[in-house]
Amino acid sequence: MADLKYYDVILKPVVTEKSMEAMSLKKYTFYVHTEATKGQIKEAVEKMFTGTKVVSVNTMNLEGKSRRRGATKGKTAKRKKAIVQLSQDSADIEIFEGL
Secondary structure (H helix, E strand, O other): OOOOOHHHHEEEEOOOHHHHHHHHHOEEEEEEOOOOOHHHHHHHHHHHOOOOOEEEEEEEEEOOOEEEEOOEEEEOOOEEEEEEEEOOOOOOOHHHOOO
16 A cells, blocks of 8 residues: 555545535545545545544545547546545535635
8 A cells, every 4th residue: 555645645626516516515525546545535634624524435446448549449547536524513625615
């Protein structure tokens, strides 16, 4: 397993209609490092965004999609997605406010 620091765990937020709708329930979706554990994800969110308290973390591994360009076949990179549930008294995450 990789030695990940908290700032290496979260790669970017997922901005879709479904993830934006879940924000009203204090659920935030991020792409995370493929070797990150739920504990590391929880620690990273609480350290990077002040005033947040994580209740639960759900993760899913996304396999790469098959792609073809002419006779050459390949796959896109694997990804890991995490849905983070914050407590009701927790502060909202600021990066989603302008979206």
